[in-house]
Amino acid sequence: MIDLFRDLEERLLQPEVRRSPDEAGKLLAADFIEFGSSGAVYSRQQILDGLLKESPMALSATDFSARVLSDGVVLVTYRGMSRDPASGREWHSLRSSIWKLVDGRWLMTFHQGTPTRQIR
Numbered sequence: 001m002i003d004l005f006r007d008l009e010e011r012l013l014q015p016e017v018r019r020s021p022d023e024a025g026k027l028l029a030a031d032f033i034e035f036g037s038s039g040a041v042y043s044r045q046q047i048l049d050g051l052l053k054e055s056p057m058a059l060s061a062t063d064f065s066a067r068v069l070s071d072g073v074v075l076v077t078y079r080g081m082s083r084d085p086a087s088g089r090e091w092h093s094l095r096s097s098i099w100k101l102v103d104g105r106w107l108m109t110f111h112q113g114t115p116t117r118q119i120r
Contacts, residue, residue: 009064018054019051021048024047027107029102034111036113037115057082058085062078064078074099075098077096079094
């Protein structure tokens with residue numbers, strides 16, 4: 001089970017998916033919302049529009065966990081890292097997503113990113 005959700009989450013980290021509202025939109029439920037690391041709340045359309053304007057970043061994810069909340073609903077958590085290729089600056093976060101089975105397809109209905117400090 002965890003491999004499926006890791007693959008879904010990692011698809012959303014791929015530049016070609018992030019730059020395509022059609023491809024990213026295939027993974028987000030119609031009622032999707034995100035609590036951003038800034039504290040702002042974003043709708044599905046705001047996220048799809050924002051991804052088009054996003055600066056290229058190197059994105060990665062580790063420490064995946066998946067927990068079934070109910071039939072057809074799964075909570076995925078992981079650690080995310082974003083790196084600006086130009087400056088080398090990094091941002092680390094704890095991430096959580098709720099995936100819902102809709103008409104035989106898994107769609108993300110909620111996402112939240114919480115900034116963390118990297119301990120070296």
